[in-house]
Every structure is written in structure tokens, then in C-alpha cells.
Amino acid sequence: MTALIIGMGNIGKKLVELGNFENVYVYDRVPKDIPGVIRLDEFQIPSNVDVIVECASPEAVKEYSLQILKSPVNYIVISTSAFADKVFRERFFNELKNSPARVFFPSGAIGGLDVLSSIKDFVENVHIETIKPPKSLGLDLKGKTVVFEGNVEEASRLFPRNINVASTIGLVVGFEKVKVTIMADPATNHNVHIVRISSTIGNYEFKIENIPSPENPKTSMLTVYSILRTLKNLESKIVFG
């Protein structure tokens, strides 16, 4: 499998290290020297690329997606908070209709998207509560505090780097059905997500407590392994979930 990875932050570097690729092209706005990869100085899609992984930023999703959708590739998107912007969202899915690409949204830092996407037509509402150390939100607090309560669009304007999980859920069930709570808790040193789904098929609660990656406490390794799973499932003989 030949990949193009957009974004050489912590996730991108881990993918280069752990992914089982024949060739890897990388593109990052800030050129970085990464061993064993082919660095692109300008964004382009080499014709032998099978899969493109975006792990850069919501801005990158907005900037490159429409060009990517013109190519017959598998496109894996991580910075889904780009889709909290309704204008971009509608343009993207409109373009996808006549696109030769397939688009994959991995579960990322959470789980339970298997249930959610199975019963999406029967979901009444989803509440996602994210509990973070105050520092990671740029705050200095003594007690557990509700920092935000509202919908995904508002959350993405105030916390653009912290809302991928809620945006992915919004893409599955519709943004109007998703309520977001962000809590800052000085007693925690890592991110906790609690996803509560009410539907006519059943009620589901997923509690996700990711241990911070030692190299970069802001990135959960679950996100990295979730992308690697999506990559493997493209050609694996055994697919779970």
C-alpha cells in the first residue's frame, strides 16, 4: 500500500513508524526531515497513491479535500472539526457524490462508532462529555468546572483543536442531535470522554479513558491505532466491528 500522509505532527510520525506501507509520501506545510519517506514540497497527489491520511488540522481538511475527492483513492480524515462548518460540510458531501474516492472516518480518540453508525437512523440524541486537565485548555483552575455546554458548531469555534470527536459523531447522526459538555478537572491528568446515546433501538454509554502518550500528552495513542486499524481493514482478510 502506498500512502500520502498530510501532517507530520505526533500522529503522522507514528503512522510512518508503525504503518506497514510500501511507500510513504508526506506533506507538511512546515517541511520536516523524516527518515524513510518521500517529502513533497508542494501539495499534490502522486498517481501511485492508494490511500491518503489527513492528520494535520481542520484547515488542511478544508484546503485539500476537494482536490483529493477528484482522485480514486481511499481518504482517511482525522480533523473532522472542519465539518462543523456547515458550508464546507455541504460542499464536501456534494462533491463526494460524483467522486471516485471513498472516505473513511476512523473512531479516533473514542469508541462505539460501530453502534452509532449501525443505528444512526434511530438516534434521538447523543451527549458527549469531555473531561480534560485545565492546562490542556489553557486554564488554571482549582476545582472541577463546566467550561462549555452547547452544540458542536459553537464548541468548534471556541475549542477548534478539541472537537474532532464531537464532529465525527455529528457527521454520523446529524449535528443538531449532538450536545457537547467540556469539563476542566484539575484532578485528572488525561482526557476522558463519556458518550451517551439515546435511541429507539437501545441506550448506550461509552466511557473512554485514554492514557496520555508519553511523547505527546495531547495525542492519544488510541487515535493512532484507530487509523492503523482503518488502514489494515482496507485489505485484511478478517474485519471486526
Next chain:
Amino acid sequence: MTALIIGMGNIGKKLVELGNFENVYVYDRVPKDIPGVIRLDEFQIPSNVDVIVECASPEAVKEYSLQILKSPVNYIVISTSAFADKVFRERFFNELKNSPARVFFPSGAIGGLDVLSSIKDFVENVHIETIKPPKSLGLDLKGKTVVFEGNVEEASRLFPRNINVASTIGLVVGFEKVKVTIMADPATNHNVHIVRISSTIGNYEFKIENIPSPENPKTSMLTVYSILRTLKNLESKIVFG
């Protein structure tokens, strides 16, 4: 998409009704008249079949899988408790190595297989607690009672019809890492599953409370929609999780 569905119980009938198939062959040991399908009197795999869905029984999985693995099809397996039998399990995965088939294990009655299969190499243990109405276990009890505690193999011998969820988890992480608790609770009228995953990547707890299907309280509609999702993902332009 042309499908062959093995088993015309509640799940099979729902798949015929809700699946978006061009043609549907069905096979059931007890012939049943189902409108709009092509009934096979003996088990065989018509050459135009793209996907085979087993929703019959662990016995059917054991009886037909090796024949299915000789064909270039997508094979969706539901009655995974067949794999609690180590001899069959090893034979199946050995056969799969040189098989032209791809095998899919949908999340079925639970969720969170996206997380579990992403981090499978880092899982320390999984505990699945299933709470059922005493009647569905053939019991008549006054209070909440632990009916079983042990591993998947033992559980599958004692409750062969109730252990698909635990077996699927066993297939992902290894049967030796899975502990099963079955509780009977007269206060509940439906099945509740609580899956607790400990790993070096994070700790996860998934609570799944399925509302019983009005037509057959023993089958959760989540299982049906989980199979429909796996079918859709085979050709969909958008894949979540």
C-alpha cells in the same frame, strides 16, 4: 449485491426485509416460505453470490464455513460462539490463510469493537458482564443472581445460545483474556451488556442496553442493524468507525 443468507430466524427475515439486495438466496434446514427470495433446498453457493451472511447457529458455522472459505465471497458470521471450540477455531483460521474469502465479524449485540480491535495487541483483559431476565435463561428467580462466572469456553458449553458477544471479543483479543459474568435479574426485561477493557493504551467501559425487538424479545435489533452496516460498508463511499 447478491446475498446468500443462512438461517431464516428473526435476524434472517429482517435482513431480507431491510437489506438492499439485488437477489437473495436463502438456506434454512427447516424450509420456510419467505416472499421475494430464492430458496435453496440443499446448501450450496451459487456462483453469483457476493456476500454470505450466517445468522443460523454455531452448528451451521461449523458445518458450512470450510466450504464457504473455498469461494471468493465476503462472509459475515454472527454465531461466533462456534469459535469458542478451539479445534474448530484453529481449523477455520488455518483454512482462511489460503482462502479467497474475506471474513467479517459485525459488532452484533454490542459496541466498542472499534476500540477493541484497534488496541487488541495492548489489551490486558476484558470483562463482559451480561444481565438477562431469568426467564430467557430458563430460570425462575426472586433476586439478582450470578448465574455464571468463568471463561468463554465454559460459558459456551453451558449457555451455547448466549455467548456470541463474548466469543467475538475472544476472537479479537484472544480467548484467554476474556472473563464472562452472566447475571439473572428479575428486575430487567431485556439484555444489558457491560464490557470493561483494561489496556496499556487506556481503560474503556461500554454499557449496552438494547430494547427488545417487539416481534422476538430474544433478538436485539442492534444485531440486525449491525449486519446491515457491515453490508453497506462493503460498497459505501463513506465509512465510519
